[in-house]
Amino acid sequence: MLTSLLDNDFYKITMQNAVIKRFPYAQARYAFINRGEHHFPDGFGAVLRREVDKMAALRLSNEEKRYLQVTCPYLDPTYLDFLAGFHYDPSEVIIEQQGHDLSVVIEGPWYRTILWEVPLMALISELWYQLRDVIVSREDDALVEQRTRDKIELYRRLGLKIAEFGTRRRFSFAIHDRVVGALHHYGGEAFSGTSNVLLAMRHGVKPIGTHAHEWFMFHGARFGFKMANSLALEHWVDVYRGDLGIALTDTFTSRVFFDSFDKKFAKLFDGVRHDSGDPIDFAAATIAHYERLGIDPLSKTIIFSDALTPEKVERIQTFCQNRIGMAFGIGTNFTNDVGVEPMNMVIKMVEARPEGQDWLPVIKLSDVPDKHTGDQDMISLAKRVLSLSRASV
Structure with a gap:
């Protein structure tokens, strides 16, 4: 179903470049979150597994590399050479289905696993309609x-x-x-x-x-919640020098x-x-x-x-x-404005292992409390550290 390494959101590429530059030894773990409590049909996990396995064959073409060279001059030649040699490793993705419940966990070096989230969600969404025989009129x-x-x-x-x-x-x-x-x-x-x-x-x-929540979430685990925003911004500037x-x-x-x-x-x-x-x-x-x-x-x-x-x-x-x-x-x-109900789901980083540290839960404190994600004990700790009252969050 996926035919190109570039069938992905641009900020995954820009963040991957920044991760390679700043945190090449970091490990990350992501998980699928079924916010809409969707019931997956029998065999969904097996079909998704086959599609994920096929992604190992995707490679950056010479034409795609030239496109990035011309369009994105802030992506330096060393990164583009890395991307030209990159391939997905399906062993980083664990897919399990129990009845109608689907579990997807991604684990491995952050600079590699960072590219999985968006194409996996696109696959889950497209297969969700295909395997339930939902068609557009x-x-x-x-x-x-x-x-x-x-x-x-x-x-x-x-x-x-x-x-x-x-x-x-x-x-x-x-x-x-x-x-x-x-x-x-x-x-x-x-x-x-x-x-x-x-x-x-x-x-x-x-x-x-530019960047996504995971960039700041990792900084929270690596440097603490008080310093997460300022160091995430500082490191972004260090890499991109005013671009993005x-x-x-x-x-x-x-x-x-x-x-x-x-x-x-x-x-x-x-x-x-x-x-x-x-x-x-x-x-x-x-x-x-x-x-x-x-x-x-x-x-x-x-x-x-x-x-x-x-x-x-x-x-x-x-x-x-x-x-x-x-x-x-x-x-x-x-x-997805085609007369069907869009899925309500996300894939989020849930744990990180900075160089020289143990695995730590990562969290997101949205401006909407119902969208807070991550370990509840860590969320409570972050609220105390950041002086966020229950009433305001």
Whole structure:
């Protein structure tokens, strides 16, 4: 089902490069989290196992390597040579099915295992429909391009910048490809690119992404919760020297992040990404933070990327217009708007083993308490260390 090493989100590649540079001996463990309590059909795990085993044959082509060289000059030749020699090791993925319950665990060197999350989720999502004989009606199939066109033309009329972030929970690769094609064809300047590197290359658009929660989660395990945000940002700057300058805010709540996002980082980074909690509250807090630091919010950008719909985007634009720069990353609403229910699932890093240390649980303290992930004892410890009251988190 997967045909290219680049059928992955761009921030997995940028983080892999950073991990190789900063933490080459770190180990990581990831787990599938079935938030929607989906019941998997008999044999699902076996089919997924076969697809994962096939991924061992994927290699970066010469054409793909040249594309990265030209498009991403901040990825140095040593990393691109590494990626050209990289292949997935299916033994790093343990898949078990008990009745209708599916367990997927990934374990191994962080610089290798970091690439599994997104393609595995894409496989699980596509197989979820295939093995349950869920098909797109002819009417819905015929409307894929039209629905995409209607959305991007609305955003274009509003003068917004929109990126596509929908690899994980897409209905299928074929639908995803058609959606990106329609966005490129009808979006004009409103369409800024896609997180999927293969489709960015195929359609001649920009690959979009910087880093994810796991970058900060690992720093929490390695350096402690108090230092996690500031050192994660510092190490990112060390690797990319001003490129890829959007900072993710909500690994240990945005309130804690802004305590570390001092004038140095606020000036160095082009902006921040919102991924949980009320977007209007977040925008107000971000604007106030920049103003306290004497920085014009209009010189910075918020990337909104949390379960966006056209209605939600319009509400955010109304609030942010002429107050702060804004752009939007839209995922499932683009790539799985075909008349079926999208899956509710994630794959998250759950443990890390920094060099010279034992395995430690890693956690995420979302701006929405129901989305906290990780070991409950470690979550409680982090709340105490970070002075987060029960009422606020």
